Amino acid sequence: MRMQFNIYRYDPESGKPPCMQAYELDFDPRGRKVLDVLMALKEVDETLAFRRSCREGVCGSDGVNVNGRNVLACITPLEGLRQPITVRPLPRLPVIRDLIVDMSQFFQHYRAVKPYLINLDPEPESERLQSPAERAELDGLWECILCACCTTSCPSFWWNPERFLGPSALMQGYRFIADSRDQAADERLDYLEDPYRLFRCHGIMNCVEYCPKGLNPTAAIGKIKSLLVKRAL
Amino acid sequence: MRKVGGAHRGVDMWLVQRASAVYMACFIPAFLVLAWGRMPLDYAAWRGLFAPLAMKLAMLLFVFSLLVHAWVGLREIFIDYLHVLVLRLGLYFAFWTMYAACLAWTVDILWGMH
Numbered sequence: 609m610r611m612q613f614n615i616y617r618y619d620p621e622s623g624k625p626p627c628m629q630a631y632e633l634d635f636d637p638r639g640r641k642v643l644d645v646l647m648a649l650k651e652v653d654e655t656l657a658f659r660r661s662c663r664e665g666v667c668g669s670d671g672v673n674v675n676g677r678n679v680l681a682c683i684t685p686l687e688g689l690r691q692p693i694t695v696r697p698l699p700r701l702p703v704i705r706d707l708i709v710d711m712s713q714f715f716q717h718y719r720a721v722k723p724y725l726i727n728l729d730p731e732p733e734s735e736r737l738q739s740p741a742e743r744a745e746l747d748g749l750w751e752c753i754l755c756a757c758c759t760t761s762c763p764s765f766w767w768n769p770e771r772f773l774g775p776s777a778l779m780q781g782y783r784f785i786a787d788s789r790d791q792a793a794d795e796r797l798d799y800l801e802d803p804y805r806l807f808r809c810h811g812i813m814n815c816v817e818y819c820p821k822g823l824n825p826t827a828a829i830g831k832i833k834s835l836l837v838k839r840a841l
Numbered sequence: 842m843r844k845v846g847g848a849h850r851g852v853d854m855w856l857v858q859r860a861s862a863v864y865m866a867c868f869i870p871a872f873l874v875l876a877w878g879r880m881p882l883d884y885a886a887w888r889g890l891f892a893p894l895a896m897k898l899a900m901l902l903f904v905f906s907l908l909v910h911a912w913v914g915l916r917e918i919f920i921d922y923l924h925v926l927v928l929r930l931g932l933y934f935a936f937w938t939m940y941a942a943c944l945a946w947t948v949d950i951l952w953g954m955h
Contacts, residue, residue, distance in 0.1 A: 680863065700903070764921065767921045767922060768920075798849075800850055801849050801850075801851055802849070802850075802851055803850055803851045803854070803920060804851075804853060804920070805852030807852070807854070807855055808920070810917065833852070833855065836851075836852040837852060837855075837856060840852055840853075840856070
């Protein structure tokens with residue numbers, strides 16, 4: 609089947625402005641994903657640059673914008689996509705080249721929420737135990753693969769990318785606030801109680817719409833707000 | 842200066858916006874029911890509706906909630922889109938003045954009826 613594509617191209621070394629490049633390719637879309645076709649296009653045009661690694665929706669490295677939606681190229685079926693299929697880099701992050709974006713800002717926000725267990729008790733012999741209910745609190749949070757599909761689809765992040773942490777980092781922040789083994793919940797909430805870091809979230813819910821893992825960052829952000837209210841009252 | 846703490850204001854504004862919304866959501870239907878009970882609403886009926894002190898206070902609180910709610914919403918818009926500090930501050934003061942005037946005007950209307 610003859611398929612048509614429009615791919616965002618940018619090579620900073622060429623000195624030319626970014627542009628959309630049209631491609632046509634004989635490709636059978638049945639059972640194939642967007643990443644398959646990107647790899648096939650790279651066979652034709654080896655200057656095309658994009659990130660990919662696990663090709664099964666686990667590593668989170670091939671987040672791209674396909675026909676206006678942020679998706680993981682490796683798990684997005686080609687069938688059903690309107691042609692020409694338009695592939696752009698994730699919105700609002702600086703483009704390094706073609707579909708490769710600079711994730712520094714995204715990971716800076718991730719680091720800011722201290723995404724690790726803070727527990728000053730002496731380390732136990734084997735492990736820090738949790739009850740099944742305490743462990744269940746973390747479901748729907750730990751599965752985040754940091755692909756940035758949610759954060760880069762969030763208008764609040766578009767307007768204040770330096771100061772609003774974004775849905776992914778906030779959900780990771782809550783993942784450790786909710787962890788029964790963590791002892792720094794207050795310190796974490798102190799950091800988040802700010803008009804920018806957390807409260808730029810207006811519940812637009814693009815993050816929920818676009819999360820390729822089916823997670824709900826808006827709910828996690830809501831739980832942080834509830835905790836802040838409980839703490840304040 | 843790289844690790845400054847949170848401004849500790851977000852949650853207050855967030856709560857104020859929700860509390861004012863709840864009050865308005867309760868007041869508006871109650872007011873409509875009361876007004877409906879005095880139909881036809883001619884000038885005398887309208888004056889009678891606002892004669893009790895409780896009604897005056899409830900209406901004043903409604904206008905205050907409306908202004909506070911609008912203020913928090915505007916502040917959100919300014920923070921999102923208006924990144925020039927001087928302009929933002931100027932607009933903060935302009936809207937504060939306008940909203941304060943609206944509140945004073947409401948008091949004048951409610952307690953100045955003859």
